[in-house]
Amino acid sequence: MSGFAQDQWYVAAYTQEVGTELLARTVCGEPIVFYRKSTGEVIGLFDRCAHRRYPLSEGHLSDDQLVCGYHGFTYDGTGVCTYVPGQKRVPRTARVISYPVAELDSFVWVWIGDPANADVTTIPRAPWMDHENWTTVSGMEPLDARYGLLIDNLLDLSHETYLHGGYIGTPEVAETPTTTEVDEAASVVYVSRRMTDVECPSFYARSTGITGRIDRWQDIEYHAPCLYLLHSRIAPTGVAPGADGDDSGAAHAEIVYAVTPSTETTTMDFWGVARDFARDDVSVSEFLFSNNREVVMQDVVALNLLEKVIATEPDGYQELSINIDTGGLAGRRMLQRLTEGVAPIPVPTA
Ligand code: FES
Ligand SMILES: [Fe+2]
Numbered sequence: 547m548s549g550f551a552q553d554q555w556y557v558a559a560y561t562q563e564v565g566t567e568l569l570a571r572t573v574c575g576e577p578i579v580f581y582r583k584s585t586g587e588v589i590g591l592f593d594r595c596a597h598r599r600y601p602l603s604e605g606h607l608s609d610d611q612l613v614c615g616y617h618g619f620t621y622d623g624t625g626v627c628t629y630v631p632g633q634k635r636v637p638r639t640a641r642v643i644s645y646p647v648a649e650l651d652s653f654v655w656v657w658i659g660d661p662a663n664a665d666v667t668t669i670p671r672a673p674w675m676d677h678e679n680w681t682t683v684s685g686m687e688p689l690d691a692r693y694g695l696l697i698d699n700l701l702d703l704s705h706e707t708y709l710h711g712g713y714i715g716t717p718e719v720a721e722t723p724t725t726t727e728v729d730e731a732a733s734v735v736y737v738s739r740r741m742t743d744v745e746c747p748s749f750y751a752r753s754t755g756i757t758g759r760i761d762r763w764q765d766i767e768y769h770a771p772c773l774y775l776l777h778s779r780i781a782p783t784g785v786a787p788g789a790d791g792d793d794s795g796a797a798h799a800e801i802v803y804a805v806t807p808s809t810e811t812t813t814m815d816f817w818g819v820a821r822d823f824a825r826d827d828v829s830v831s832e833f834l835f836s837n838n839r840e841v842v843m844q845d846v847v848a849l850n851l852l853e854k855v856i857a858t859e860p861d862g863y864q865e866l867s868i869n870i871d872t873g874g875l876a877g878r879r880m881l882q883r884l885t886e887g888v889a890p891i892p893v894p895t896a
Contacts, residue, residue: 556656579603589623652818701877703764714747774803780798
């Protein structure tokens with residue numbers, strides 16, 4: 547089945563991207579124009595004029611209303627047309643869809659589906675992105691590949707060893723088995739890899755200052771369809787969290803991806819790295835930004851190539867899956883269920 551999971555929140559932008567300039571973004575195949583009213587409220591309207599379908603993002607704002615750049619139809623933040631040229635009466639049908647939007651954790655989220663079902667309390671959280679106790683670097687790279695390929699990629703980090711060798715990949719990542727758990731009701735896939743007494747990749751050696759062997763944890767939470775969290779813990783080998791939960795002997799990085807399908811074969815790849823170490827060191831921020839962006843681009847290049855292969859050889863390829871694919875396959879099944887609108891099987895209660 548094609549299409550995208552409906553009645554879901556997706557990240558459309560970073561909050562700082564939305565201001566009084568019009569911002570056009572395509573989310574799940576729907577063209578949307580975003581802007582911020584003088585009250586601070588973010589508005590998302592269908593980016594096609596009701597008159598002749600001209601993109602509203604080519605127009606301009608006037609007193610918080612959006613004026614179409616072709617013939618001047620003017621819309622308020624609810625999508626209702628308040629002015630048409632050449633006549634006093636505004637047709638009742640002169641309106642465009644206004645999308646539910648919410649700002650949370652540095653992201654602008656948009657609801658794709660029936661607006662009546664939008665509930666901001668169901669948005670999955672990534673609090674580190676703009677929390678005062680964390681220092682964050684972030685970016686967004688457009689991907690010329692279907693978003694499922696990026697979900698596959700992120701749920702199987704064994705590729706770090708090969709695709710990101712010398713950055714975040716070391717031999718032990720591919721060698722260490724993972725555990726996978728699925729919470730169907732919450733639409734979350736958990737994948738965990740715990741490595742003991744392993745090499746410290748340059749990404750963490752240079753940013754944390756740890757020089758020797760490390761214990762390295764990678765605990766993934768994928769909140770389908772859009773939000774991916776990687777809780778990364780790096781500590782000198784043998785340094786464990788205390789019985790009281792104190793883990794100040796370790797360095798922590800919260801790696802956040804928002805994976806938003808734009809069209810069937812293009813994706814917005816929002817990424818962030820939040821850290822609790824070297825928080826005021828600007829050179830560490832610069833290093834993590836440029837190094838992580840290079841890692842992201844290594845994935846982008848590989849997935850763009852895969853998409854080209856899929857497009858030119860659409861039929862008859864039988865994939866071979868192994869243990870490392872358990873998380874990715876769980877993610878695929880969950881996305882398929884959400885896309886087909888099938889409710890999870892209820893968990894029996896005792
Ligand atoms: S297309 Fe927008 S006013 Fe004509
Ligand atoms: Fe990767």
